[in-house]
Amino acid sequence: MYITDHLTQAVAAALTELYGISVDAATITLQETRREFAGDYTLVVFPYVKQARKSPETVAQEIGAHVAAHLAEVSGFNVVKGFLNFEIADSYWVRFLADTAADERFGLVVPAVDDAPVVVEYSSPNTNKPLHLGHVRNNLLGWSLSRLLEAAGANVKKVNLVNDRGIHICKSMLAWMRYGNGETPESTGIKGDHLVGKYYVEFDKHYKDEVKALMEKGMDEEQAKREAPLMVEAQQMLKRWEEGDKEVRALWEKMNGWVYAGFDETYHRLGVGFDKVYYESNTYLLGKELVQKGLDLGVLFRKEDGSVWCDLTADGLDQKLLLRRDGTSVYMTQDLGTALLRHNDFGAERLIYVVGNEQDYHFKVLKLILGKLGFSWADKVYHLSYGMVELPNGKMKSREGTVVDADDLIDEMEKTAEEMSREHGKNDELTDEERKHLYHILALGALKYFILKLDPTKKMLFNPAESIDFNGNTGPFIQYTHARIRSIVRRAGESGGLKNEEGSHAIELNDKERQVIKILHSLPTTVRQAAAAYSPALVANYAYDLAKAFNSFYQDTPILREVEPALKALRVNICISVANALRNTMDILGIEVPERM
RNA sequence: GGCCCUGUAGCUCAGCUGGAUAGAGCGAGAGUCUUCUAAACUCUAGGUCCUGCGUUCGAGUCGCAGCAGGGUCACCA
Secondary structure, eight states, X not given: OOHHHHHHHHHHXXXXXXXXXXXXXXXXXXXXXXXXXXXXXXXXXXXXXXXXXXXXXXXXXXXXXXXXXXXXXXXXXXXXXXXXXXXXXXXXXHXXXXXXXXXXXXXXXXXXXXXXXXXXXXXXXXXXXXXXXXXXXXXXXXXXXXXXXXXXXXXXXXXXXXXXXXXXXXXXXXXXXXXXXXXXXXXXXXXXXXXXXXXXXXXXXXXHHHHHHHHHTXXXXXXXXXXXHHHHHHHHHHHHHHTTOHHHHHHHHHHHHHHHHHHHHHHHHHTOOOSEEEEHHHHTTTTHHXXXXXXXXXXXXXXXXXXXXXXXXXXXXXXXXXXXXXXXXXXXXXXXXXXXXXXXXXXXXXXXXXXXXXXXXXXXXXHHHHHHTTOGGGGGEEEEEEOOEEETTEEOBTTTTBOOBHHHHHHHHHHHHHHHHHHHTOOTTSOHHHHHHHHHHHHHHHHHHHHHTSOTXXXXXXXXXXXXXXXXXXXXXXXXXXXXXXXXXXHHHHHOOXXXXXXXXXXXXXXXXXXXXXXXXXXXXXXXXXXXXXOHHHHHHHHHHHHHHHHHHHHHOOSTXXXXXXXXXXXXXXXXXXXXXXXXXXXXXXXXXXXXX
């Protein structure tokens, strides 16, 4: 149990005994004392002064005295207006530090693998074009969220639902047949997903020309878009695909194969992966039987033309189509089906979807309809709605070429990492292999941290003209801090003298030491809160605060040069604990930390 | 137009369930490497927290109205 829990309980007891106020200790909130005041934790007493019928200062004094008398760890307190600042004895921090240094997994709860799993869906790409920065944000968030929930003790399963069929794929296929001259990734040396994406753009180009030509002949725009030969042919191709036409299916498999090979490479570079991959070509017919169930239950209705709808007007929304008049299903229908499939496949405790906020409405409707269909787990569906990635001049659009390509971006980051490392020139003793790996993890560290430190729910601005930083509040800053610490710990190991010395309980900490230890102390709470908020950003900001506090400590406190053995051991323990905490929090973000850099 | 989200320093962002004089990084200016890795550290400058009204002992945080920007309301996915 942590000191903060003891404190809230002691305060609750004081309130009862002094004023007869009964409050649940859990509702008492302490805040960390601001730097400019003496103390470690602060209680704001204003909420209790009315019932206590005394001045804020008096109430604070009385509670402070009562708690100090009952809690050995409280070494003192002071009162400023209605703020009661508790001072915690250094012996508490020293003992905490000794425990922490011995725990390699500090901050990480052991996942309960026997619990019903939390299923996280993320990535879910279309197979007609390569991944761009928007997908990168999705993938990094999905992976990191999974790690974060695991760190908080959940049994997590990561899934991907690949959107491998549909009109968009047919467009790429058709364009390749028309203009491709039999090009393959092998013949061109172009990565498979990029090659297919090239023909998606090619389709759009020719299609636009056709529409323009038709409009010049006097056709209105809507009709022209519908009747342009390429569009008609793509639609026919989709129909042939659904009928299982051999030729179309063979081409589809070939081109999707190229895309998968390309995606796998990008996933590998990003360091993300999945426990199970679903393909929409296998699941797109799911959900139809649910529609029948809904009709039987009377929560869905059929219109005169045969189409099936769900009436959500009572929930403040519109009517939602679930089956077209020709009996085919729409995206929502499939999603109902795949939700059920996934729930049954895993016996899931929670279903989390990492999907952009442009689909907020979709998920609102999905949850509502699942509920109406009688699934009790409908409220266990959670949409992690992340903000779009925007460029200085607006949203990214694949067809218009205004995208930041994922592979290009990673290439560029690795190049920058190499340049910066060479400039610093500290890696002479590394082999070429090690050096290459270092550039990679620094590049990805910068990229991942840049994306994950932001609140996931907010839109993100990316300016391609400004390269992603390696200094300041960045991934490499934290990686550097870790490498520097590891260097000290290695030397400490050589010279021996790691274990806690006699007399360490009597150590008086300096401000910098205490500050670092206090931040370490708050790691478990931070992980818990971050998991509850589905926000890796809280973990990223924690790691930064810790690294910053450590660097400040390191700057003006001797560690290995300290002659007093107990003090030296304590400081080495700070190093060990901070290194572990940085490694573990960076791991939650999917960022590797180097031993040297 | 209906519904949803966002608005904090020149730029990019923190600010937990309301609490003390609103914080970082970048950028600008000034310092610190004969000493454990200077990708670091220290200091300075920079704010009507979009506006107004309200709730409260107390509002960047909560409520209402307005302004600005974005998303979404497909027999697309």
